[in-house]
Amino acid sequence: MNDINLLVITTSISLFISLFLAIFLLSVKTKQKTSNALFATFLIITAIDLSGPLLSLIVQNLSNLGMLRNTLAFLQIPIFYLYVLSVCYSDFKLKPKYLLHLLPFLLANVILLPRFYFVNVASKINLLQNRQSVLELQFNHILFHTQIVVYLIAVFMLLRKTKKIYLENYAGANIKSYKWLFQFTIALTILYLIALVKNIFKFSQYEYISEWVNSGLLIFQLFITCWYLLKALNNPSLFRNIDSKLKLVADIILEDKVEEPLAENEKKQDETLSKLQQFMMAEKPYLNPSLTIQDISNTIQIPTRELSILINHHLNQHFYDFVNSYRIEQAMEILKDTTKSKVTILEILYQVGFNSKSSFNTAFKKHTGYTPTDYRKTL
CATH class of the missing domain: 1.20.1070 (Rhopdopsin 7-helix transmembrane proteins)
Incomplete structure (x- = not known):
C-alpha cells in the first residue's frame, strides 16, 4: 500500500x-x-x-x-x-x-x-x-x-x-x-x-x-x-538560432569544383587576410558581443563564403575562436595597464565583447594558460 x-x-x-x-x-x-x-x-x-x-x-x-x-x-x-x-x-x-x-x-x-x-x-x-x-x-x-x-x-x-x-x-x-x-x-x-x-x-x-x-x-x-x-x-530566451541556409566550411570546399591557380589563389588569400586583420585592429568589431561573420563580410565587402573559408579552413580557426583571440588580447592589455588595476574582471569581460563570465574564463585560459585572475597576479 x-x-x-x-x-x-x-x-x-x-x-x-x-x-x-x-x-x-x-x-x-x-x-x-x-x-x-x-x-x-x-x-x-x-x-x-x-x-x-x-x-x-x-x-x-x-x-x-x-x-x-x-x-x-x-x-x-x-x-x-x-x-x-x-x-x-x-x-x-x-x-x-x-x-x-x-x-x-x-x-x-x-x-x-x-x-x-x-x-x-x-x-x-x-x-x-x-x-x-x-x-x-x-x-x-x-x-x-x-x-x-x-x-x-x-x-x-x-x-x-x-x-x-x-x-x-x-x-x-x-x-x-x-x-x-x-x-x-x-x-x-x-x-x-x-x-x-x-x-x-x-x-x-x-x-x-x-x-x-x-x-x-x-x-x-x-x-x-x-x-x-x-x-x-x-533563461526565457535560452537559444539564439542560426540560419539553416548556412553550410559547414568543409561542405563549401567540397562544392568548389573549379579552383583558381594556386599562386593566384594564395596571393588573393594573403590580400584578404591582410584586409581582415587591418579591419579587426582598426575598427575593433569584436567589441560587439553579438558579432557574426556576416557583419564583417558586409562591412569590408568580402563575400561571406570567401571569408568563412579563409578563417575556418586556411587559418584553421573557428570564427568563434578567431574573434575571441582579439577580445583576449584586448583584455590582456587592460590587465597589464597599472592605471586600471581597480577595474574588475567582470567589467573587463564586458568591455572586450564577452557577455558571460564562464565563456570569458574558458577563452582566456585557452589563449594564455591562465585564468584572468591568475594572469593579473603574474604581472
Missing part, C-alpha cells in the same frame, strides 16, 4: 511540474513561440505517458483509451526532435512533411485494431496476459525502441552540425545553449535506457522488477523536469 501511495505521490508531483512548465512555455512572451509550443507538447505527452498510476484509479487501463495513452509514447521523441530543429534554426517552420513523424504512432495503433481495439474486455485481458507471445505487442515494443535509437542519433548529429556552424559563423556567448541542450539530450537518453530496461523485464518472467524500475523512472523524470524548469525560468 505504501509503495502504491509513493508511486501516486511521485506521479502527481511530476505531472504538476510538467504541466506547470508547459503552461509557462506557452504563456511566456518570446519570439520562440514554435519552439516553446513543441516542447510544451513534449512535456504534456510525457506527462500523459507517466500518468498510468493515477489514471488506473479512474479509468480502466484495459480500455481503448488506456491503450491509446500507452501508444502516445511514440510521439514523444519525434516531437523532441522537431523541438531541437526549431531551436537550432531561426527559419524553422512547421511543414506538412513533418506529419511523416506520425507514422510509427499510427502504425502501432493500426496493428492493434483487430485484436485489441475491436474486441471485448475479456479478449483484451487475454491479449495482455499473454503479451510475451503476442506478435502485435512485441512488434510495437521493438518499433518503439528502434524509433528512440534512430531519433536520438539524429538529434546528436543535428546538434554536432549546428554547433560547428555556430562556431564558424558567430562569436557570441550563446554556444553554451548548445552545450546545455546536448546535456539535456544525454539525460533523455539515460531516461529512455531506463525505460528500455523496464520494458525488457516487463516482457520477461521477472515482471515485478519492471514495477521497481518504473518507480525509479518516475523519480528521474521528476528530476530532469525540475532541472529544465529551473533553466527555463532563469
Whole structure:
C-alpha cells in the first residue's frame, strides 16, 4: 500500500511540474513561440505517458483509451526532435512533411485494431496476459525502441552540425545553449535506457522488477523536469538560432569544383587576410558581443563564403575562436595597464565583447594558460 501511495505521490508531483512548465512555455512572451509550443507538447505527452498510476484509479487501463495513452509514447521523441530543429534554426517552420513523424504512432495503433481495439474486455485481458507471445505487442515494443535509437542519433548529429556552424559563423556567448541542450539530450537518453530496461523485464518472467524500475523512472523524470524548469525560468530566451541556409566550411570546399591557380589563389588569400586583420585592429568589431561573420563580410565587402573559408579552413580557426583571440588580447592589455588595476574582471569581460563570465574564463585560459585572475597576479 505504501509503495502504491509513493508511486501516486511521485506521479502527481511530476505531472504538476510538467504541466506547470508547459503552461509557462506557452504563456511566456518570446519570439520562440514554435519552439516553446513543441516542447510544451513534449512535456504534456510525457506527462500523459507517466500518468498510468493515477489514471488506473479512474479509468480502466484495459480500455481503448488506456491503450491509446500507452501508444502516445511514440510521439514523444519525434516531437523532441522537431523541438531541437526549431531551436537550432531561426527559419524553422512547421511543414506538412513533418506529419511523416506520425507514422510509427499510427502504425502501432493500426496493428492493434483487430485484436485489441475491436474486441471485448475479456479478449483484451487475454491479449495482455499473454503479451510475451503476442506478435502485435512485441512488434510495437521493438518499433518503439528502434524509433528512440534512430531519433536520438539524429538529434546528436543535428546538434554536432549546428554547433560547428555556430562556431564558424558567430562569436557570441550563446554556444553554451548548445552545450546545455546536448546535456539535456544525454539525460533523455539515460531516461529512455531506463525505460528500455523496464520494458525488457516487463516482457520477461521477472515482471515485478519492471514495477521497481518504473518507480525509479518516475523519480528521474521528476528530476530532469525540475532541472529544465529551473533553466527555463532563469533563461526565457535560452537559444539564439542560426540560419539553416548556412553550410559547414568543409561542405563549401567540397562544392568548389573549379579552383583558381594556386599562386593566384594564395596571393588573393594573403590580400584578404591582410584586409581582415587591418579591419579587426582598426575598427575593433569584436567589441560587439553579438558579432557574426556576416557583419564583417558586409562591412569590408568580402563575400561571406570567401571569408568563412579563409578563417575556418586556411587559418584553421573557428570564427568563434578567431574573434575571441582579439577580445583576449584586448583584455590582456587592460590587465597589464597599472592605471586600471581597480577595474574588475567582470567589467573587463564586458568591455572586450564577452557577455558571460564562464565563456570569458574558458577563452582566456585557452589563449594564455591562465585564468584572468591568475594572469593579473603574474604581472
